[in-house]
Amino acid sequence: MQIHNEGKKIIPVAFFVLAVIDAIIYFTLRDYLIFYVLMAASLSLAVLVVFFFRVPQREIVRNKKHVLAAADGEIVEIIKVYEKEYFKDERLQVSIFMSVFNVHQNRAPIGGEVVYQHHKRGAYYPAFVKKSSELNERCSTVFKMDDGTEVLSRQIAGTVAQRIVTYKKPGHKIEQGDEYGFIRFGSRVDLFLPLDSEVQVKLHQKTVGGQTVVALLNHSK
Structure with missing residues (x-):
């Protein structure tokens, strides 16, 4: 190990x-x-x-039509929301809650270029509650594919988590499934997807970072 x-x-x-x-x-x-x-x-x-x-050592199967889980954990939300930080339009939000027993690496859901990143200080509500996405300390990172498709991955600190780390910055290239960040001691990752994405997971389903297919993209070539 x-x-x-x-x-x-x-x-x-x-x-x-x-x-x-x-x-x-x-x-x-x-x-x-x-x-x-x-x-x-x-x-x-x-x-x-x-x-x-x-x-853990994992084999990553890369596919331009897939959005992979950004973290190990449990699906706690699948909803349509207005994403006001970057896209400023409606998106599908798929949220993964990580307990202290999960692997806490964060992996790129798609491959491409990091085009946006913003770390915002905030509160430390339990990461499994809905308001944590808007009020807790968080870091939003947007990955853009060659065809222009963008996915936002938002790392959210929980009650115990006090440190969000990101290793890839705007302008960096990254392969799908590669590590881009880490959150210490219990947290959450929200993925914001194009509305026409076909979600492949269900509420309370367990995910494996870099392996579980969260959604299928219809914008990819």
């Missing part, structure tokens, strides 16, 4: 903090039953931190 670069920054700090806490617990509570409970909890937390930053 590979560890994401974001994890290489966080894991040593988390382990140091846990080690300090464990030392305090050992010297103050080792003669009590709760000592074993707390040590088991500390070990479980250490394992969870490592597990969170795992990077």
Whole structure:
């Protein structure tokens, strides 16, 4: 199992903090039953931190007619909305909620060029609620295919997530399914698609980033 670069920054700090806490617990509570409970909890937390930053090896099947899931998680919304930040028209919104147990890499739903990106500070409502899309801290990235088809992928921080990272900036080229960002500790990704896209997923369906086909595009050549 590979560890994401974001994890290489966080894991040593988390382990140091846990080690300090464990030392305090050992010297103050080792003669009590709760000592074993707390040590088991500390070990479980250490394992969870490592597990969170795992990077699975995946085979990406690229197809210009497909919009791929931008993240692992669960489909929590499929609705028609007015997207007012970039498109300023109606779009199909497909939202994927990521729990702390999901892989948190964010992958490009289509291949092409990054033509827009905007990071906005905001609140930290639970990422599975509807208002998080408009009110939470978020970063919108638009991918544009060679034929002009555009898909907006919006990374949204949740209650626990406090850091949204993007590795691709406007002007960068990216292959469909490649990593473009990462969100720490529970979050959400909203995809905004052309209205004539044919959605291929259902509410509460589990998704695999870079593999699950979220929709079929009718604008692609």
